[in-house]
Amino acid sequence: MLLRISDLSARVAGKEILKGINLEVEAGEVHAIMGPNGSGKSTLAQVLAGREDYEVTGGSVLFEGRDLLALPAEERARAGLFLGFQYPVEIPGVNNVYLLKAALNAKRKVAGEPEVDAYEFLALIKQKMKLMQMSETFLTRGVNEGFSGGEKKRNEVLQMLVLEPKLAILDETDSGLDIDALKVVSTGVNSLRDSKRAVVLVTHYQRLLDYIVPDKVHVLSAGRILKSGDRSLALELERRGYDWVKESKVA
Amino acid sequence: MSSKSQDVEALIGQKYRHGFVTDIESDSLPPGLDEDVVRAISLKKKEPAFLLDWRLKAFQHWQTMQEPTWAHVHYKPIDYQDISYYSAPRAPQNAPKSIDEVDPKLLATYAKLGVPLHERARLAGVAVDAVFDSVSVATTFKEKLGKAGVIFCSFSDAVRDHPQLIERYLGSVVPPGDNFFAALNSAVFSDGSFVYVPPGVRCPMELSTYFRINAAKTGQFERTLIVAGEGASVSYLEGCTAPMRDENQLHAAVVELIALDDAQIKYSTVQNWYPGDENGLGGIYNFVTKRGECRGRNSKISWTQVETGSAITWKYPSCVLKGENSIGEFYSVAVANNYQQADTGTKMIHIGRNTKSTIVSKGISAGHAENTYRGLVKILPSAAGARNFTQCDSLLMGAKCAAHTFPYMEVKNPTATVEHEASTSKIGEDQLFYCLQRGIGAEDAVNMIVSGFCKVVFKELPMEFAVEAQNLLSVSLEGAVG
Numbered sequence: 001m002l003l004r005i006s007d008l009s010a011r012v013a014g015k016e017i018l019k020g021i022n023l024e025v026e027a028g029e030v031h032a033i034m035g036p037n038g039s040g041k042s043t044l045a046q047v048l049a050g051r052e053d054y055e056v057t058g059g060s061v062l063f064e065g066r067d068l069l070a071l072p073a074e075e076r077a078r079a080g081l082f083l084g085f086q087y088p089v090e091i092p093g094v095n096n097v098y099l100l101k102a103a104l105n106a107k108r109k110v111a112g113e114p115e116v117d118a119y120e121f122l123a124l125i126k127q128k129m130k131l132m133q134m135s136e137t138f139l140t141r142g143v144n145e146g147f148s149g150g151e152k153k154r155n156e157v158l159q160m161l162v163l164e165p166k167l168a169i170l171d172e173t174d175s176g177l178d179i180d181a182l183k184v185v186s187t188g189v190n191s192l193r194d195s196k197r198a199v200v201l202v203t204h205y206q207r208l209l210d211y212i213v214p215d216k217v218h219v220l221s222a223g224r225i226l227k228s229g230d231r232s233l234a235l236e237l238e239r240r241g242y243d244w245v246k247e248s249k250v251a
Numbered sequence: 252m253s254s255k256s257q258d259v260e261a262l263i264g265q266k267y268r269h270g271f272v273t274d275i276e277s278d279s280l281p282p283g284l285d286e287d288v289v290r291a292i293s294l295k296k297k298e299p300a301f302l303l304d305w306r307l308k309a310f311q312h313w314q315t316m317q318e319p320t321w322a323h324v325h326y327k328p329i330d331y332q333d334i335s336y337y338s339a340p341r342a343p344q345n346a347p348k349s350i351d352e353v354d355p356k357l358l359a360t361y362a363k364l365g366v367p368l369h370e371r372a373r374l375a376g377v378a379v380d381a382v383f384d385s386v387s388v389a390t391t392f393k394e395k396l397g398k399a400g401v402i403f404c405s406f407s408d409a410v411r412d413h414p415q416l417i418e419r420y421l422g423s424v425v426p427p428g429d430n431f432f433a434a435l436n437s438a439v440f441s442d443g444s445f446v447y448v449p450p451g452v453r454c455p456m457e458l459s460t461y462f463r464i465n466a467a468k469t470g471q472f473e474r475t476l477i478v479a480g481e482g483a484s485v486s487y488l489e490g491c492t493a494p495m496r497d498e499n500q501l502h503a504a505v506v507e508l509i510a511l512d513d514a515q516i517k518y519s520t521v522q523n524w525y526p527g528d529e530n531g532l533g534g535i536y537n538f539v540t541k542r543g544e545c546r547g548r549n550s551k552i553s554w555t556q557v558e559t560g561s562a563i564t565w566k567y568p569s570c571v572l573k574g575e576n577s578i579g580e581f582y583s584v585a586v587a588n589n590y591q592q593a594d595t596g597t598k599m600i601h602i603g604r605n606t607k608s609t610i611v612s613k614g615i616s617a618g619h620a621e622n623t624y625r626g627l628v629k630i631l632p633s634a635a636g637a638r639n640f641t642q643c644d645s646l647l648m649g650a651k652c653a654a655h656t657f658p659y660m661e662v663k664n665p666t667a668t669v670e671h672e673a674s675t676s677k678i679g680e681d682q683l684f685y686c687l688q689r690g691i692g693a694e695d696a697v698n699m700i701v702s703g704f705c706k707v708v709f710k711e712l713p714m715e716f717a718v719e720a721q722n723l724l725s726v727s728l729e730g731a732v733g
Contacts (some may be wrong), residue, residue: 093702198642
């Protein structure tokens with residue numbers, strides 16, 4: 001089991017957001033977590049990544065059998081957990097490639113590998129940029145500095161492709177993308193799919209799942225997973241809306 | 252949230268590395284200041300009459316002046332009678348003739364500081380004039396510079412060997428009565444550096460002065476005077492440190508730069524005076540007047556400063572743009588941590604036609620520090636076609652520090668163009684978390700974010716200095732975010 005979340009609850013600024021989440025993700029799987037605004041989707045992503053403003057009040061998370069919640073954020077990342085941010089932040093003056101190289105080296109260090117060779121790295125990143133249809137001017141720009149919304153999301157996926165995480169959590173990576181960009185981003189994510197890795201997609205829209213086909217779909221509402229199913233659940237949600245899940249749960 | 256800002260603060264809470272005291276016998280005047288002290292300093296230095304007169308006039312003027320209170324800094328009143336105005340390392344017999352005669356303990360001090368004095372200096376291609384307390388200890392590379400016709404020596408030597416140049420240029424940019432601290436300096440300055448680059452000469456190496464305050468209860472009052480003749484150019488570096496002491500020490504320096512027609516002067520400072528401890532005890536009071544005059548047409552003066560030290564910094568390196576088409580630049584990174592207070596900025600006075608100035612100021616505040624940018628852009632009626640661009644950005648780390656910006660503009664010519672951009676940002680918890688989530692440790696992440704913030708200024712520094720500045724910055728802010 002790659003990820004096992006048991007009865008996880010968490011609060012932000014004193015407010016209980018997650019109220020007992022249970023979720024199991026096997027290597028090789030793609031899961032989609034859907035749900036209305038304010039249901040706790042992003043909070044779940046941030047808690048798993050280790051953001052300190054989010055206070056875990058109960059439950060446990062095992063990542064490859066390790067107690068994930070005991071690790072600081074940077075160690076979770078080095079262990080192979082990647083969060084694609086909903087709103088990637090700008091870091092002016094810090095070169096995009098420099099940050100990515102530092103990130104890769106931090107991960108390699110923990111794995112006992114030597115620092116990446118500069119030429120190899122450049123070749124690797126150029127190859128991935130091509131896949132993401134990003135111009136080489138991104139090599140010299142600051143991290144997300146002056147990027148459009150779509151460029152920021154592509155850059156997130158680029159980073160994911162270079163870092164090759166075991167578990168990628170993509171928080172609304174599809175929001176704000178036009179259909180062409182959505183296809184590019186999906187191609188990037190699909191290229192990472194293999195039997196050793198898993199992807200958790202956090203999204204509002206079924207549309208993304210036409211391009212990245214999930215193995216499992218979960219509906220999150222008011223801090224709990226109300227319903228889980230396969231791909232067809234997403235289609236049904238689109239047709240009937242989230243209220244349908246809430247009502248059928250009550251009934 | 253709270254644990255995060257504590258980590259930030261822990262990361263910033265880095266110890267001062269240059270806080271050692273060198274045990275050297277020194278020849279000091281007892282604390283106190285009156286006309287006799289001024290005379291005694293002048294006598295010790297065997298100065299010509301014009302200079303003694305100049306000092307005495309400055310002293311008389313100083314007595315009529317009030318310490319300025321407009322800066323955004325707070326400190327207990329300075330007792331000017333409790334400071335010794337002269338302290339010199341006692342040499343076996345008078346001044347050393349060459350570097351081999353310099354007290355080895357002193358040289359060891361500089362080695363500890365990483366000053367490239369001896370052979371290392373030649374390798375680095377830097378000529379160093381090291382000022383220890385009040386006296387200039389050794390100037391390297393006099394000969395090589397001499398061949399190019401460049402004069403680079405201690406101020407005292409210049410007074411002895413080139414009195415006509417001193418008399419002509421001293422006080423011509425910063426008059427003795429310019430301000431309270433400049434007047435005090437003019438009365439009691441004990442040494443400093445002098446540079447003269449003759450017309451048409453491009454100085455063959457970077458020139459460098461290293462200042463260190465060692466003795467207790469001493470003030471340091473050095474003067475630097477740099478003159479670049481027609482078509483000459485020179486790049487000058489200045490570095491500063493002081494031992495850790497519980498009491499505050501006063502540093503009131505004056506720097507004057509003069510660029511004649513087509514001349515260029517680049518003046519870079521890495522200031523790392525002792526900032527006081529994490530409770531705000533001790534540290535250097537740095538009240539410095541720095542001003543350059545682009546006297547000739549097409550001349551250029553560029554100030555770059557990285558200010559990480561001092562308990563209080565009061566400093567406004569300025570340019571008076573007299574010559575037509577002359578250019579003034581000011582690039583600054585000012586870091587204030589713990590209880591440090593910095594009030595720094597620049598003045599660009601446009602007098603000549605088509606004069607141009609650029610101001611880029613980056614302020615970083617952490618701990619309980621107060622960091623103020625204060626700048627004046629003044630365009631006189633004569634300055635047709637003048638242009639200024641100002642950018643000042645502030646970065647806040649933690650919740651207890653503050654940043655202030657006071658930009659003043661006086662535009663008296665309608666053809667002038669003045670632009671001002673300003674921003675204040677908090678070192679993002681978001682930026683930090685972004686880096687952490689990519690596996691980058693907190694300390695590296697902070698260094699990365701801060702360096703990115705300062706990048707435009709660092710690229711103005713000479714290469715070796717840029718590296719030192721970067722290191723200094725990471726030391727000053729080590730432990731800054733978590």
